[in-house]
Amino acid sequence: MGIQRIESVTYGIDDLDECVRFFEDFGLFLVERTDEHAVFETLTGQTLHLDTEPGPLLPAPVEDGPTLREVVWGVDTREELARLVDGVGRDREVRTSADGVHHTVDLSGFGVGLTLARPRKVTVEPRRANAPGHVNRWNQALEPLTRAHPLRMCHVALNIAKEGRDEAVAFYTDRLGFRPTDVVEPMGVFMRAPGDDDQHTMLLCHRPDRVGANHIAYEVPGFDDVIEGGNFMIERGWREARRLGRHTIGSNVFRFLHAPCGGRVEYAADMDRVDDSYATRVHATTPPHHIWALRTNRDQDAPAS
Numbered sequence: 001m002g003i004q005r006i007e008s009v010t011y012g013i014d015d016l017d018e019c020v021r022f023f024e025d026f027g028l029f030l031v032e033r034t035d036e037h038a039v040f041e042t043l044t045g046q047t048l049h050l051d052t053e054p055g056p057l058l059p060a061p062v063e064d065g066p067t068l069r070e071v072v073w074g075v076d077t078r079e080e081l082a083r084l085v086d087g088v089g090r091d092r093e094v095r096t097s098a099d100g101v102h103h104t105v106d107l108s109g110f111g112v113g114l115t116l117a118r119p120r121k122v123t124v125e126p127r128r129a130n131a132p133g134h135v136n137r138w139n140q141a142l143e144p145l146t147r148a149h150p151l152r153m154c155h156v157a158l159n160i161a162k163e164g165r166d167e168a169v170a171f172y173t174d175r176l177g178f179r180p181t182d183v184v185e186p187m188g189v190f191m192r193a194p195g196d197d198d199q200h201t202m203l204l205c206h207r208p209d210r211v212g213a214n215h216i217a218y219e220v221p222g223f224d225d226v227i228e229g230g231n232f233m234i235e236r237g238w239r240e241a242r243r244l245g246r247h248t249i250g251s252n253v254f255r256f257l258h259a260p261c262g263g264r265v266e267y268a269a270d271m272d273r274v275d276d277s278y279a280t281r282v283h284a285t286t287p288p289h290h291i292w293a294l295r296t297n298r299d300q301d302a303p304a305s
């Protein structure tokens with residue numbers, strides 16, 4: 001099979017206190033904290049590392065300021081892991097750290113790690129919804145959630161350079177087994193890890209023609225979590241980057257926030273699931289960014305009510 005999921009990510013940061021406050025508010029769980037670094041977990045056991053002094057196995061940062069330094073991918077078996085490490089090691093250095101992670105660098109300069117996946121089972125009970133003829137919630141009012149707690153990092157989006165973009169994508173498809181799901185010629189390539197059923201596990205986006213962290217998406221159980229999680233972040237003083245909407249590619253409901261570790265984070269719910277029968281779609285022009293996005297005109301035209 002091969003790569004199953006994002007296993008961990010590492011950011012090189014300046015302000016550890018601010019970044020820790022951000023991810024605590026975002027709903028991840030702090031599992032380790034020193035003066036130099038902090039580690040958070042999702043509910044399925046993926047880890048996010050915030051490091052003021054990133055280790056020598058990571059490549060130089062791809063952009064100024066705090067940014068994403070490495071994505072470590074979780075692989076299902078030792079045999080598959082050895083095969084992938086051999087494949088990337090054909091023409092580049094691969095170094096192995098004491099924790100068993102094999103580290104290398106992609107063509108854009110992002111750190112790429114490979115390790116055994118350690119998925120933690122989590123039981124998700126989506127909120128029951130009512131519709132005529134489909135009543136799933138009798139005699140039960142909803143309570144506010146207030147907070148969101150991400151189940152998992154579901155995809156990573158990286159900005160890459162236009163020049164050499166085909167080779168940059170080929171590193172992930174040919175060496176690491178990712179499968180393109182939607183190729184948007186003017187914008188980038190959405191791809192799926194072979195062990196994942198999300199419509200995309202990764203996006204390499206060349207539209208800005210500037211290498212850098214774009215965003216990491218975190219799946220939450222439902223729309224209430226996307227909305228209430230975003231509201232909580234705003235109440236805590238964090239800045240929204242993209243208001244509530246539903247993407248065209250992937251169909252996920254989203255809300256984005258600027259992250260002090262670099263790039264943005266996305267609360268995501270209800271992404272398309274696909275299997276190997278899903279044929280790659282190639283778009284000569286960029287599809288609309290979203291199916292819908294929240295609009296209001298009440299604050300412009302209407303008296304406050």
Ligand SMILES: [Fe+2]
Pocket residue numbers: 155157215216217266
């Ligand atoms: Fe996304």
